[in-house]
Amino acid sequence: MSAQRILVVGGVAGGASFAARARRQSENAEIILFERGPHVSFANCGLPYYVGEVITDEANLLMATPQRFRDLFRIDVRTRHEVTAIDREAREIEVVDLESGRRFRERYDELLLAPGAAPVRPPFPGIDLPGIFTLRTIPDSRKIREWIDERGARRAVVVGAGFIGLEMAENLARRGLEVTLIELQPQVLPPLDAEMAWYVQHELQHHGVRVVLGDGVGGFAERNGELEIVTAAGHTLRTDMVILGIGVKPEATLAREAGLAIGARGGIVVDRQMRTSDPHIFAVGDAVESVDVVTGQSFPVPLAGPANRPGRRAADIVTGKGGAFRGTQGTAVCGVFDMTAALTGANEKTLVQAGIPFAKTWLHPRDHAKYYPGAETMHMKVLYDPASGKLLGAQAVGKAGVERRIDVIATALQLGGTVYDLEEAELCYAPQYGSAKDAVNFAGMISANTLRGEGPVAHWDELTPDAVLIDVRDEDEFSLGHVPGARNIPLASLRERAHELPADRPVYVYCQVGQRGYYAARMLELNGIHSRNLSGGYETRQALAASGRLPEPVA
Numbered sequence: 001m002s003a004q005r006i007l008v009v010g011g012v013a014g015g016a017s018f019a020a021r022a023r024r025q026s027e028n029a030e031i032i033l034f035e036r037g038p039h040v041s042f043a044n045c046g047l048p049y050y051v052g053e054v055i056t057d058e059a060n061l062l063m064a065t066p067q068r069f070r071d072l073f074r075i076d077v078r079t080r081h082e083v084t085a086i087d088r089e090a091r092e093i094e095v096v097d098l099e100s101g102r103r104f105r106e107r108y109d110e111l112l113l114a115p116g117a118a119p120v121r122p123p124f125p126g127i128d129l130p131g132i133f134t135l136r137t138i139p140d141s142r143k144i145r146e147w148i149d150e151r152g153a154r155r156a157v158v159v160g161a162g163f164i165g166l167e168m169a170e171n172l173a174r175r176g177l178e179v180t181l182i183e184l185q186p187q188v189l190p191p192l193d194a195e196m197a198w199y200v201q202h203e204l205q206h207h208g209v210r211v212v213l214g215d216g217v218g219g220f221a222e223r224n225g226e227l228e229i230v231t232a233a234g235h236t237l238r239t240d241m242v243i244l245g246i247g248v249k250p251e252a253t254l255a256r257e258a259g260l261a262i263g264a265r266g267g268i269v270v271d272r273q274m275r276t277s278d279p280h281i282f283a284v285g286d287a288v289e290s291v292d293v294v295t296g297q298s299f300p301v302p303l304a305g306p307a308n309r310p311g312r313r314a315a316d317i318v319t320g321k322g323g324a325f326r327g328t329q330g331t332a333v334c335g336v337f338d339m340t341a342a343l344t345g346a347n348e349k350t351l352v353q354a355g356i357p358f359a360k361t362w363l364h365p366r367d368h369a370k371y372y373p374g375a376e377t378m379h380m381k382v383l384y385d386p387a388s389g390k391l392l393g394a395q396a397v398g399k400a401g402v403e404r405r406i407d408v409i410a411t412a413l414q415l416g417g418t419v420y421d422l423e424e425a426e427l428c429y430a431p432q433y434g435s436a437k438d439a440v441n442f443a444g445m446i447s448a449n450t451l452r453g454e455g456p457v458a459h460w461d462e463l464t465p466d467a468v469l470i471d472v473r474d475e476d477e478f479s480l481g482h483v484p485g486a487r488n489i490p491l492a493s494l495r496e497r498a499h500e501l502p503a504d505r506p507v508y509v510y511c512q513v514g515q516r517g518y519y520a521a522r523m524l525e526l527n528g529i530h531s532r533n534l535s536g537g538y539e540t541r542q543a544l545a546a547s548g549r550l551p552e553p554v555a
Contacts, residue, residue, distance in 0.1 A: 004110065005030045006019075025321055047140070113282070117287060133242065134245075179210070185213070252267060330345065340403055513540075
């Protein structure tokens, strides 16, 4: 029998992982990988930090070279080779050598597509002017660095406040440029809910980044050696360079022209074995539409993890080992100056759009024991099923320990865990790392208490005009800022003053972050006065109001 012939289109995360795994599963297969760029496997997540000179040596971005693939895995890697067509009937691909221009065909038994995604470049007037960049490859980052160095750029505009946009804004600012960040949505980092993203926006502004929200680009022009941007709202910005971080779109042209099924969001349709509508063609990475394990919907997920894992799984399928890819839950993390933002699963916006019922908990725990020096506040939000407590998603923002907490919750979510599981999670504890009751435990305890009826909560958008609002913080805290219309009865005196509360109106209590409010609600409940604690306290109220999710200002 002749050896199985496996061809791979595209390297980087998905294609490179597939090829290496396929070799480890089959010593006899002939494996050829075609990559149209100059590098077969590089750390594209590190590109903003190379621009920012945090990573100083370009060679450190190279994860593996063609020579390494040949030496270790006996894989034939051909960079600067572009696959231009697929002949599904003949099981052949058409290839062009971009160096020599030579065109040829290659036969396959099984074909893996990992073409990735391309940066979005809308047809704005002037979009092709010099000084307007996207960032997707090492050559892209090299061009940006050269432009800054050779032109002495002092100002930059970043269009788009997603992951790449925020990382580029930070790195350009750290290089001393005056940075303006433009985002069409009314918030930065759209995968977060608005009140959580507000903390990220505040961090950007604290470090001197000008943030323009709810406005887009109308067009570009060149004026006296400067780039001029006219926004959709008619404002004019002048700058020395522009970074487009609007997003990416699946590179599905090759698959579409071959007649493979394409999804509603423009990605290649695959099953749980990463097989396309052709049984001999598989696809992984940014070009495919992956199933979200929370909502059941399919959409492209341009993240490194959801590219690597399906690549490994597809290699198992192709080499006859079996298995299936479970889907993705969109776990991600982003550093913004001194702050970290992380998330897993669905956000509130997605659950509303999908029609999935949910309950939510906000909390603001310390990253480690309060008595140990340097403790910082984290801001967390957990979403879960209101009947079973099954985890649906979580978000966290803070300065330390954020990604560890989201990783724990992501693992619990993957295993079908509930808020009751978070309540009982046994995690590492030493005062410099956490607390005996970790932030993850608190998230579970608060949520579980709510489901058990032991800690009735309300949300800030549920207040009714006839509500009695009690601020149980100390008088000095109340004087520094409070919700309009609130009455201050400190927790220490609430028991003795409970008779002052009306019996014929709904009573809501709040403190700074929710804990004393919980104590107050329990105290009142056990004394026959029904009340509800406002989730997340005054801290959450401030974030909701600042992000536009509540109409009333904070006093």
